[in-house]
Amino acid sequence: MKKGILYLNQFFGQIGGEDKADFAPIIKEGLVGAGMLLNNLLDDAEITHTLICGDNFMGSNEEEAVEKLLGYLEDKEFDIFFAGPAFQAGRYGNACGVICKAVKEKFNVPVITSMHKENPGVDMFKKDIYIFKGGDSAAKMRNDMTKVAEFGNKLLKGEENKGADAEGYYTRGIRLEVFREDEKLASERVMDMLLKKINDEPFVSELPIPALDRVPIAPAIKLDGAKIALITSGGIVPVDNPDKIQSSSATRWGRYSIKGLERLGNRSDNAFKTIHAGYDPAAADADPNIVLPLDALRAYEKEGKIGSIHDYYYATVGTGTAEGEAKRMALEIIEYLKQDKVDAVILTSC
Amino acid sequence: MNLEIGNFKVQNVKFGKTSSFEAGTLIINKEEALAVVLEDEHITEADLVLTKPGDNVRIVPVKEAIEPRFRLNGGPTFPGVTGKIERVGEGKTVALKNCSVLAVGKHWGSFGDGLIDMSGEGAKYTIFSKLNNICLVADTDEAFERHEVQKKNHALRWAAHRLAEYLGSIVKDMTPEETEIYALDPITKRSEKTKELPSVVFVMQPQSQIEELGFNVLNYGWDTNKMLPTFMHPNEILDGAMIGASYMCASSKWSTYDFQNCPMIKTLFGEHGKSINFLGVIMSNLNVSLEQKERAAMFVQQMATSLGADAAVLTEEGYGNTDADFIECFKLLEEAGIKTVGMVNECTGSDGTSQPLAALDVSADAIVSCGNVSTLLELPAMGTVIGELDSLMRDGLSGGWEDDDELGPSVREDGSIIMANDSMFCGDSVLGQSIKTMKEF
Amino acid sequence: MVKEIEKAGITVVQMANLIPIAITVGANRMVPTISIPYPLGDPLTPKAEQWKLRYHRVGVALDALATDIDDQTVFEV
Numbered sequence: 001m002k003k004g005i006l007y008l009n010q011f012f013g014q015i016g017g018e019d020k021a022d023f024a025p026i027i028k029e030g031l032v033g034a035g036m037l038l039n040n041l042l043d044d045a046e047i048t049h050t051l052i053c054g055d056n057f058m059g060s061n062e063e064e065a066v067e068k069l070l071g072y073l074e075d076k077e078f079d080i081f082f083a084g085p086a087f088q089a090g091r092y093g094n095a096c097g098v099i100c101k102a103v104k105e106k107f108n109v110p111v112i113t114s115m116h117k118e119n120p121g122v123d124m125f126k127k128d129i130y131i132f133k134g135g136d137s138a139a140k141m142r143n144d145m146t147k148v149a150e151f152g153n154k155l156l157k158g159e160e161n162k163g164a165d166a167e168g169y170y171t172r173g174i175r176l177e178v179f180r181e182d183e184k185l186a187s188e189r190v191m192d193m194l195l196k197k198i199n200d201e202p203f204v205s206e207l208p209i210p211a212l213d214r215v216p217i218a219p220a221i222k223l224d225g226a227k228i229a230l231i232t233s234g235g236i237v238p239v240d241n242p243d244k245i246q247s248s249s250a251t252r253w254g255r256y257s258i259k260g261l262e263r264l265g266n267r268s269d270n271a272f273k274t275i276h277a278g279y280d281p282a283a284a285d286a287d288p289n290i291v292l293p294l295d296a297l298r299a300y301e302k303e304g305k306i307g308s309i310h311d312y313y314y315a316t317v318g319t320g321t322a323e324g325e326a327k328r329m330a331l332e333i334i335e336y337l338k339q340d341k342v343d344a345v346i347l348t349s350c
Numbered sequence: 351m352n353l354e355i356g357n358f359k360v361q362n363v364k365f366g367k368t369s370s371f372e373a374g375t376l377i378i379n380k381e382e383a384l385a386v387v388l389e390d391e392h393i394t395e396a397d398l399v400l401t402k403p404g405d406n407v408r409i410v411p412v413k414e415a416i417e418p419r420f421r422l423n424g425g426p427t428f429p430g431v432t433g434k435i436e437r438v439g440e441g442k443t444v445a446l447k448n449c450s451v452l453a454v455g456k457h458w459g460s461f462g463d464g465l466i467d468m469s470g471e472g473a474k475y476t477i478f479s480k481l482n483n484i485c486l487v488a489d490t491d492e493a494f495e496r497h498e499v500q501k502k503n504h505a506l507r508w509a510a511h512r513l514a515e516y517l518g519s520i521v522k523d524m525t526p527e528e529t530e531i532y533a534l535d536p537i538t539k540r541s542e543k544t545k546e547l548p549s550v551v552f553v554m555q556p557q558s559q560i561e562e563l564g565f566n567v568l569n570y571g572w573d574t575n576k577m578l579p580t581f582m583h584p585n586e587i588l589d590g591a592m593i594g595a596s597y598m599c600a601s602s603k604w605s606t607y608d609f610q611n612c613p614m615i616k617t618l619f620g621e622h623g624k625s626i627n628f629l630g631v632i633m634s635n636l637n638v639s640l641e642q643k644e645r646a647a648m649f650v651q652q653m654a655t656s657l658g659a660d661a662a663v664l665t666e667e668g669y670g671n672t673d674a675d676f677i678e679c680f681k682l683l684e685e686a687g688i689k690t691v692g693m694v695n696e697c698t699g700s701d702g703t704s705q706p707l708a709a710l711d712v713s714a715d716a717i718v719s720c721g722n723v724s725t726l727l728e729l730p731a732m733g734t735v736i737g738e739l740d741s742l743m744r745d746g747l748s749g750g751w752e753d754d755d756e757l758g759p760s761v762r763e764d765g766s767i768i769m770a771n772d773s774m775f776c777g778d779s780v781l782g783q784s785i786k787t788m789k790e791f
Numbered sequence: 792m793v794k795e796i797e798k799a800g801i802t803v804v805q806m807a808n809l810i811p812i813a814i815t816v817g818a819n820r821m822v823p824t825i826s827i828p829y830p831l832g833d834p835l836t837p838k839a840e841q842w843k844l845r846y847h848r849v850g851v852a853l854d855a856l857a858t859d860i861d862d863q864t865v866f867e868v
Contacts (some may be wrong), residue, residue: 163789171790174702177722177771178789179474186693187617187782189718190663194691195625197716198548198661206787207696207717209710215794217819218802220859228853233792234830247499248748249724249770251755277461277499277746278670279638280560283829290832290841296849306853316792319670323704330795337801344856345803346849347793349813350827561828639826640808671827674811709811 002045002156005076006035007069007083007099009092012138013052021091023054025065027072034141038082041149045156049076051099055091058098066102078109080152085114085134085144086121093121100129110155114144117170126170133168173210226343229310230258231333233318234291234350235276236284239267245317247277253316253329255336258309263295264288278319279350291348310342318349352533353585354442355419356526360449363400363482369520376446378484378517386516387486392505395456396488399736403480406733407468409452411459411741412775413503414510414594415478415607418446420518421589427515428590428606430571431508439532439585444521449482450607451517453503453510456489459741460501461748464600464775465767472729475774477783484517485736486510499746502564503596511593511606532585532619537629537657548660549627552584552618553650553683555666555675556604557595558635567595567604567667569633579634579649581657584615587631595667599748601723601777602695604667613782614663614693629657634679636672643675651682661689665780669697669723673708684713691716695778696788700726700770706788720784723749723772726757731765742767749773793818804855806830806848810865820855821865822848 010016010023014033031039032050039047051069058065081103083096093115100111114134115121122131130151134144147168154161163178164171189206196203237245243254258264265271267285274284274291289295292313300306314333318326337345361374369379380398387396401407419427422442426433455463466478473479490505556567558574567574570591582591592609615631622628632653634646654662662683666676676694683690696706696719704724742750743760749772750760760769771777778784794817796803805818808830813821824830831848832841848868855866 161791163791165790174791175696175698175706175722175788176702176791177696177725177786180785180787183785185613185617185782186718186720186779186784187613189787190614190691190693190782191617191621193716193718194550194661194663194689197689197691198626203716205715205717206719207694207706207714209712209714210705212710212815212817213794214817214863215797215819217860217862218797218800220857221802223853223857226856228856231792231796244753246751247746249751277748279828280500280562281828282562283832283834286834287832287841290829290834290845293831293845293849295842296831296845299846300850300853305850323699324701325699326792327795330792333792334796334799334801337796338799342801345796345801346806346852346856347796347803348806348824348830350808350830559827638808638828640810640823643809671809671812674809677811705815709809709815 002079003048004080005049005078007051010054021054021056025053025068043153058095081111083113088116088136093119097121097125127173130169221344225307229342229345230313232292232348235274235317236288236292239273247275248319250317250321251325255312259311276317351440355530356444357447358521359447387509399485402482405468408732409736410465411455411463414453414507415450415605416514417607417610418514418517420522432515438589451514452485453506454485454487454737457738459745461499462597466775544627547627550661551629551659553632553664555634555636557598557667559638565597568593574635582631582633599772601774608781647678647682655686665693677709677711680714693718695720697723699724719788720780721778721786725771728768747773804852822852
C-alpha cells in the first residue's frame with residue numbers, strides 16, 4: 001500500500017474561514033475533509049497525513065511556512081503528494097504551487113494539484129508541477145479530485161502518461177516526440193491541415209507558438225572606466241581545447257586568459273581555433289578575432305573609450321545546446337563576472 | 351510533362367554470376383558492381399554487404415541512401431552527377447523498389463552521418479530498417495578530410511550513385527510489375543475544372559549552408575548554395591534532379607532516396623485535380639547569412655504570388671539557424687495571403703524543455719511536426735556492425751559523443767550505444783514519411 | 792545565455808548574424824554581424840577592410856551598452 005500526503009488551506013482543512021487565514025502550518029495524522037474523498041479514490045494507496053496552513057500565512061511568510069511544512073515531512077514516508085484543489089482561489093493556488101514545488105525539489109516524489117485556468121497559480125507553477133485543469137468553485141470538488149486521484153493512481157502504478165492534453169493537466173513546456181498510434185504520415189497530416197486552412201475550417205497545429213520570454217532591460221553603462229568582458233558561443237578555444245568543450249550540444253564552457261594579449265593568435269600559430277560544428281571553421285581558424293574581436297576591443301581600451309578589458313574571456317558552443325544547459329553555464333559564468341566586477345559584456349555568437 | 355516510373359519490387363538480394371532480377375530476387379554480380387565503384391581511383395577499398403529487415407545488424411556511419419533507378423532514354427540517372435546534364439522528369443524510368451544503396455564508411459564517419467538498426471528496438475527510428483539494403487562499404491584516399499568532422503565524402507557518395515544507376519540498369523529491358531504515372535500539365539494549359547481548385551505550391555528548402563563546394567544538396571549537379579530560389583516541375587525531384595548533402599545532421603537529412611520518393615510530392619499529386627491544383631515546386635535553399643535568407647524568402651514570396659498560389663506547403667531540411675529561413679518564408683507567404691502549412695522537426699532538448707524552433711512568429715500557425723532531434727536513444731548491442739561502431743563516438747557525428755559527464759561514451763564496451771536521435775539516419779523523415787509527432791507532457 | 796546575464800543585472804549586447812533568432816531568444820541590445828562563419832571579417836576581403844568592419848561594429852556594440860532603450864533594439868551599423 002503506497003502512501004500519500006495532502007495539503008489543504010485553513011478552509012478546506014476545517015480550521016475556519018477568512019478569519020483563520022493566518023493559521024500557522026500544522027500536520028495532522030489521517031484524513032481531513034476532502035482528504036476522505038481522495039483517499040477513497042486512490043487505488044493502492046492511502047492518505048496518511050494532512051498538512052494544513054492558512055493562505056495568508058503562506059502568502060506573507062512563505063519561507064517560514066515552507067520550512068515548517070517540509071520539517072513536518074522529514075520523518076514521514078510517502079510516495080506521492082497532493083494539494084488542493086484550489087479552484088479559483090488565488091492565494092490558495094499560490095500556496096498549492098509553492099508547497100508542491102518545494103516538496104518535489106526536496107523529496108523527489110510526484111506532486112499533483114488542481115486549479116481553475118484563471119487561477120494565477122497556473123501560470124506561475126505549471127512548468128514545475130502537474131496542475132490539473134480544475135473547476136471554478138468547490139461545487140466541482142468531486143470532479144477535480146477524481147482527475148487528480150486517477151492520475152495519481154497512474155503514476156503510482158507506472159502506467160504510461162498520455163500527455164498533458166489527454167490526461168487533463170496544463171502544459172508544462174515539455175515537448176517530446178511520440179510515435180502516433182494511427183501511424184498517419186506527416187504528408188497526409190499536412191494535406192489535411194492545408195485543406196482545412198484553405199477552407200477556413202478550424203485546425204490544430206502540432207506546434208503551438210509559445211509566448212516569447214522577455215527579461216527586464218539592464219541599465220546603460222558609462223563606458224569611461226568600464227570593465228568589459230568578452231563571451232562567445234562561437235566555440236573559440238585554445239588549440240588543445242583543454243576543457244574538452246563539445247562541438248555541439250555543449251555542456252561545458254571555458255575561461256581563458258587574454259591578459260596582455262593584443263589579439264588572438266590563430267590555429268596555425270598553435271594559439272586559438274574554433275570547435276563549433278555548426279559552421280564552416282575555415283575563417284575562424286585562420287583568424288579567431290573575427291568571432292571574438294579582442295583586437296578591436298584592445299584598440300578601444302588603448303584609446304580610453306573603455307576602462308579595461310576583463311582578463312578572461314568565456315567560451316562555449318551554441319549549436320544544439322539545450323536551453324537548460326545554456327542557462328546553467330551562464331549562471332556559472334556570471335559568478336565569475338560578478339566576482340571580478342565586470343561592468344558589461346559583449347556576447348558574440350555564430 | 352509525363353513521367354512513368356516502372357516498379358520492380360525487390361523481396362531479397364543475393365550475389366550471383368549474372369546481375370539479374372527474377373521473381374522478386376535481385377541478383378548482383380559483385381565483381382561487375384564493384385568495377386563501377388572502383389572506376390574512381392580515389393576509392394582504395396570497397397565491398398558490398400547485403401542486409402535485410404529483421405537482420406541483427408547495425409549500420410554506421412551511413413552517408414547516403416539512393417534508390418536504384420535507370421532512365422530508359424539511356425540518359426544519366428543523376429544528371430550532373432553520374433553523367434552530363436539533361437532534363438529529367440519525363441518519359442520512362444525503372445525503379446527497384448523496397449531496397450536502397452547505402453554509402454557506408456569502412457572506418458571514418460563525419461558530422462552528418464547516421465546509424466541504422468535493421469531489427470530490435472532501434473529499427474523503428476528509421477524507415478531504412480524496412481528496406482533491403484545494399485551497403486557499399488568503402489574507404490578512400492581522401493586524406494585531407496579523414497580527420498575532419500565535416501567531410502565532403504565525395505568519392506563514396508559518387509560511387510554509391512553510380513552503383514545505384516548500375517543496379518537500376520539491370521531491369522531496363524524488363525516489363526515493370528506496376529507503373530506510377532506523374533502527369534502535370536503546364537500551369538496555364540490546365541482544364542477549367544482544375545484551375546478553379548485552390549492552387550498550391552510546394553516550397554522546399556534543402557541544405558546549402560557550407561560556402562565551400564562539395565557539401566551541399568545538388569540541383570542537377572549545381573551547388574544549392576549558389577542558387578536563388580527557382581521553379582521546378584515536381585517530376586524533376588522524383589526523377590533524380592536532386593542529390594543529398596554531406597553535412598546535415600542525419601535525422602533531419604533529405605537523402606537522395608527521400609528526394610526520389612518524396613512523400614509530400616506524391617501526396618500533392620494524389621490530390622491534384624481533386625481538391626487542389628498542384629502548381630509545382632519552388633526550390634529554395636538554406637544559406638547562412640541573414641541577407642541571403644531574406645533574399646531567398648523574397649524570391650519565394652514573389653514566385654508564389656506571381657504563380658497565383660492560394661496555398662503553400664513549406665519544409666526545411668534542418669534545424670537551428672535554418673529555422674530563421676523557415677519562419678521568414680512562412681511570414682512572407684502569409685503576408686502575401688498565401689495559406690501555408692509547414693512540415694518540420696524540432697530540437698527541444700532531451701528533457702523536452704528547450705524552445706522547439708530557434709525562431710518563432712505568430713504567423714506560423716499551422717505546422718506538422720516530425721520529431722525531436724534531441725531524443726536520447728539507448729539501444730542494445732547488435733550481432734553485426736556494417737561499417738565501424740566506434741565512428742559514432744569518435745568521428746564527430748552530431749548525435750554521438752566521446753564522453754559525457756552523465757551519460758558516458760556513446761559506444762560502450764559491450765557494443766550497446768547511447769545517442770541522440772540527431773544521428774538516426776533520416777530518422778525524422780521530414781519529407782513526409784514521419785509517423786512521429788510531438789506532444790506536450 | 793544573454794537573458795541570464797541580463798537578469799543578473801549585467802548590461803549585455805549580443806552580436807549575431809541571425810537577428811530574428813536573437814530577438815526570439817530575448818536579447819535586448821543587438822548588433823548585427825555579417826555572417827555566421829565569419830561574423831566580424833569577411834576572409835575574401837583584404838585584412839585592412841576586415842579590421843575596419845570589426846573595429847566599427849565593436850564600436851557600435853560598446854555604444855549600445857551605453858544607450859538607454861525601452862524595448863528590444865537592433866543597433867544600426
